[in-house]
Amino acid sequence: MSIIVNHVDHIYNPGTVFEKKALCDVTFSVENGEYIGLVGRTGSGKSTLVMHLNGLMKPTSGGIFYDGADIASEGYDLRELRGKVGVVFQYPEHQLFEEDVFADVCFGPRNLGLDKSEVEIRAYEALKAVGIRDEQLYVSPFDISGGEKRRVAIAGVLAMKPEVLVLDEPCAGLDPAGRDEILAIADYLHDNLGITVIIVSHSMDDLAEHVHRILVMNDGQLVMDGSAREVFGHRDELESIGLAVPEVTAILSDLKKAGLPVRDDLITVEEARDEILRVFGK
Amino acid sequence: MIRDITLGQYYPTDSVLHRLDPRVKLCGTMVYVISLFLFQSFTGYIVATVFLVSMIALSHVPVKFMFRGLKAIIFILIFTGILNAFLTPGRELVSFWKITITIEGVRLAAFLVLRIIYLIIGSSIMTLTTTPSNLTDGLEKSLGWLKIFRIPVHEIAMMMSIALTFIPVLVEETDRIIKAQQARGADFESGNIIRRAKAMIPILVPLFVSAFRRANDLAVAMEARCYHGGDGRTKMRPLKYAARDYIAYLVLLGYLAAIIAVGIIF
Numbered sequence: 001m002s003i004i005v006n007h008v009d010h011i012y013n014p015g016t017v018f019e020k021k022a023l024c025d026v027t028f029s030v031e032n033g034e035y036i037g038l039v040g041r042t043g044s045g046k047s048t049l050v051m052h053l054n055g056l057m058k059p060t061s062g063g064i065f066y067d068g069a070d071i072a073s074e075g076y077d078l079r080e081l082r083g084k085v086g087v088v089f090q091y092p093e094h095q096l097f098e099e100d101v102f103a104d105v106c107f108g109p110r111n112l113g114l115d116k117s118e119v120e121i122r123a124y125e126a127l128k129a130v131g132i133r134d135e136q137l138y139v140s141p142f143d144i145s146g147g148e149k150r151r152v153a154i155a156g157v158l159a160m161k162p163e164v165l166v167l168d169e170p171c172a173g174l175d176p177a178g179r180d181e182i183l184a185i186a187d188y189l190h191d192n193l194g195i196t197v198i199i200v201s202h203s204m205d206d207l208a209e210h211v212h213r214i215l216v217m218n219d220g221q222l223v224m225d226g227s228a229r230e231v232f233g234h235r236d237e238l239e240s241i242g243l244a245v246p247e248v249t250a251i252l253s254d255l256k257k258a259g260l261p262v263r264d265d266l267i268t269v270e271e272a273r274d275e276i277l278r279v280f281g282k
Numbered sequence: 283m284i285r286d287i288t289l290g291q292y293y294p295t296d297s298v299l300h301r302l303d304p305r306v307k308l309c310g311t312m313v314y315v316i317s318l319f320l321f322q323s324f325t326g327y328i329v330a331t332v333f334l335v336s337m338i339a340l341s342h343v344p345v346k347f348m349f350r351g352l353k354a355i356i357f358i359l360i361f362t363g364i365l366n367a368f369l370t371p372g373r374e375l376v377s378f379w380k381i382t383i384t385i386e387g388v389r390l391a392a393f394l395v396l397r398i399i400y401l402i403i404g405s406s407i408m409t410l411t412t413t414p415s416n417l418t419d420g421l422e423k424s425l426g427w428l429k430i431f432r433i434p435v436h437e438i439a440m441m442m443s444i445a446l447t448f449i450p451v452l453v454e455e456t457d458r459i460i461k462a463q464q465a466r467g468a469d470f471e472s473g474n475i476i477r478r479a480k481a482m483i484p485i486l487v488p489l490f491v492s493a494f495r496r497a498n499d500l501a502v503a504m505e506a507r508c509y510h511g512g513d514g515r516t517k518m519r520p521l522k523y524a525a526r527d528y529i530a531y532l533v534l535l536g537y538l539a540a541i542i543a544v545g546i547i548f
Contacts, residue, residue: 016346016347086465087465089458094491095459097488157466160466
């Protein structure tokens, strides 16, 4: 499994006053088992890019290849692709519609044409993976809490057993506890189920401690692509495009500017604590 | 597909029509719609076409946008055309099996279809060149006299303006929900009519839920800003006629006179 995005451009409403270039010469590839963060300001083209990955949008020019096949080519089975590249959109809880939680999660695998028992097994496994309790299975999806709704919606995509799972702003509008829950689920899916996970976010703090590789978008272009450490080393560039490095990285780099001999390429709170203690010789 | 609906979609650009007072445009649209039924002759259509074409030219809106609104009623057009062509008695043009097409039928069908097209494009020009808020302002002001009959003009205008501003929002929302369900493998294109109708449920339920949520949020937001209806409410930009508006009324009067004249003479 691999995704190759090759020189992709996308223009909305070409030839009208509403014309807008959303993607501009975007090129990168995703290998099996990667854990990627896609960051960028609002309107930088992140969501547009995501919709290209499962064929909901077609590039104006350039190509997207999944396992070597061009997904925009004639006769390519897009429904099968959508089973393999699962996309959870922003505020996914807005897509819930069934009478109970379990039925809603069954919707995705049923669309893949699986038989009933397989559908139900997958739905149950997916709900377990996101931490929904048994007694909540037959409750209306409109009667559970916001964080639970979001987890059910993620399960709805997960039940299709995707090889790649894209989460578009999975933490938007959640409190810190809800945010940690969602990110822990993403970790679990990547570490234990071997799913390639791509998290889209504008918050570096959400991503720093989780993902291994970060892609940075600005004005429809891919401006950085590297490990979390490499990317966060470019504090000034990130800030110039309206993004920030994680708070701990910012603190370390301020300390360094103030004359303390600390490393400033650390990204987690634990690393930063150890580094500061080391400098003070404790 | 879903983005074809032009009604209530303002096209932002600068033109004489955009700058006109909404009351003039409302009145103009009404006069134009009525005028379409005041003549039967070919000459009448020439006058109406000249007027429509010059309005399109004045509006600076690409013609493409005008015709978009027609896609939604294409079946009505075809239906009207066919029915009239077949069912009008008169001199025979062609006939096969039990069906006869008459010269009068073709003439009537063509004129009727043209009339409907002009009707839609005429009203599209108004919505494309007027922002929803301007439009309802115009409505509220020109219908204000109805208040003496205890008709809640302000409330109706407010509801209309809310409905109009929410059309694009809901269209976008629908688009988003369709994409989200497609990402879950939903199929809206294949199967018989019952299957397709059933396939709409995953779109309609979330759409209704979100529409009610938005309505509720809006109500709270309006309450929080002390909205209490129209009494004593002032406008940031009160409507006021300028010289160009009077000229527009004169042009309109000229057009109406021409149409009536054509209707009497031919």
